[in-house]
Amino acid sequence: xxxxxxKDALRESLVELRRGGAETIALVPTMGxxxxxxxSLVRAARSAADxxxxxxxxxxxxxxxxxxxxxxxxxxxxxxxxxxxEDVAIAFAPSAREMYGGGEADVTVDPGPLGAVFEGAxxxxxxxxxxxxxxxxxxxxxxxxxxxxEKDYQQLLVIRxxxxxxxxxxxxxxxxxxxxxxxxxxxxxxxxxxxxxxxAALAIPRALADAGAAAERGERDARAIADEMRSALACAPxxxxxxxxxVNPDTLEPLTALAADARAIVAASVGxxxxxxxxxxxxxxxxxxxxxxx
Ligand code: AMP
Numbered sequence: 141x142x143x144x145x146x147k148d149a150l151r152e153s154l155v156e157l158r159r160g161g162a163e164t165i166a167l168v169p170t171m172g173x174x175x176x177x178x179x180s181l182v183r184a185a186r187s188a189a190d191x192x193x194x195x196x197x198x199x200x201x202x203x204x205x206x207x208x209x210x211x212x213x214x215x216x217x218x219x220x221x222x223x224x225x226e227d228v229a230i231a232f233a234p235s236a237r238e239m240y241g242g243g244e245a246d247v248t249v250d251p252g253p254l255g256a257v258f259e260g261a262x263x264x265x266x267x268x269x270x271x272x273x274x275x276x277x278x279x280x281x282x283x284x285x286x287x288x289x290e291k292d293y294q295q296l297l298v299i300r301x302x303x304x305x306x307x308x309x310x311x312x313x314x315x316x317x318x319x320x321x322x323x324x325x326x327x328x329x330x331x332x333x334x335x336x337x338x339x340a341a342l343a344i345p346r347a348l349a350d351a352g353a354a355a356e357r358g359e360r361d362a363r364a365i366a367d368e369m370r371s372a373l374a375c376a377p378x379x380x381x382x383x384x385x386x387v388n389p390d391t392l393e394p395l396t397a398l399a400a401d402a403r404a405i406v407a408a409s410v411g412x413x414x415x416x417x418x419x420x421x422x423x424x425x426x427x428x429x430x431x432x433x434x
Contacts, residue, residue, distance in 0.1 A: 141224040143231045150232050150280055157191055157229060164189035167283035167310075169274060172196040172233070173213035173328035174222050177318040181287040182226045184315045188285045193230040194223055195277055200236050201248075202269030208412070213328050232280075239276065248272045252305070255298045257392055258405060259416065262382055270295055271302050278308050286310050291317040291325050293405060293418040294392060317417070319345065325417045332413050340378030341410045347372045347384065348419040351404040355421040362386040362395035362402060365421070373408055382407040382414075386421065 144150050154165070166189035168181045174196075185192045196219055203209035216233055223231050248268050251260065255267030278286070288296045300312050318326050323345035324338065333341060347369040354365050366386045373381035385394050389403045398421060405418040 141220070141228050141231055143220050143233065145232075145234050146238055147234065147280060150230070153230055154193075154281065162191040162229070164284040165191045165193060165281060166285040166287060167277060167281045168192065168194045168287050169277050170194060170196055171198045171212065171328065172219050173215045173331065174219045175318075175326045175328065175330075177289055177291060177326040179222065179226060180318050181289060181315045182223065182228060184313060185285065185287050186227065188287070188311075188313055189283075191229045192227070193232065193281055193283070194228050195281075196231060196233040197239060197273065199239075199269055199273040201240075201272060202266050204263055204265060207263065207414075211332070213331050239273070249275050249302060249306075251298050252301060254294070254301055254392060257294075258383055258385070259294050259407065262407065267295070267298050271298060274299055275302065275306070275308070278310055283310055285313055287313050287315055289315050289317060290418070291327070292416065293403060297390070297392065317419075323349070325415075327415065329413050329415065333410060337378060337411045337413065340376065341408075341413075341415055343373055343376030343379050344406055344408055344415055344417050347376075347406060348404050348417060351386070352419055352421055355398055355402070360398045362398045365398070365404070366394070369404065369406065373406070378410055380409040382409065384408075389420070 142153050144153060166185035168185050170178050182192060182194060198212050200209050220231055249271035251267035251271045260267050288299055290296060296314050303310055303312055320326060322342055324341055350372060351365045351369050359365055366384060369384040370381060373379055373384055384406045386402050386404050387394055389401045395402055402421045403418055404421050407416045
């Protein structure tokens, strides 16, 4: 595996790989401090292309002030060991200076309305930072496929929209969320949780599981499900909820009636750590109520 920190070296390596027979390249953009969630993206990438590249870049432009850019976990050596064991061809880990040439980008990508709600409302500028860095990575790697986790569901939608609206010639593949055995979605940020905070954070997957159970029981009032999640999180000790809602899986519009593939989305802080999670809600079709024809 080549570990590269400059754009020039990356371009050269990509040319060499293509000359050497690489036909399809899959890119997995990450901020490092890798865990099994990232590795499931890498494994999906390996099935989707003959050559896998991973970027490791804690992108300053997607962090607001006081959003923990400086304290975000960094573990480059271990990350590279994990990626080498996964048969990754290139790990690209540039500095912020290398990515942005010393200043912030003058030209940025406007994420549009999908980037203005939920995470975008709570973290102004976040998705402009995400879209801009991902657009730069697409420009640098020219990948055939790029993989993103459903864990960051809104990010996945915003990137898909950017690819559609700006005609990036890349196929975006989504990978399901990988969870700890106790249900907490894996996140690089989890390492900053104390054991007590980790236990408190389990209120988040529990609220999502309860929402899923309500949907499976036949509850069709999406607002009631969202209210239930909000009050469960509000009552959870050590948890400071930001939002909890049941939304259309393509537009993120809050639903009143549960529709097929509705998505429950949650953001909450536990101590200093902001956590996000989401889950699909399987709406029971109206036709499956007892006695109704199937
Ligand atoms: P990050 O390093 O947190 O920016 O994440 C890089 C990529 O990994 C993003 O596409 C995330 O959605 C994805 N990812 C992060 N955590 C998980 C997880 N627990 N399961 C699946 N994908 C994840």
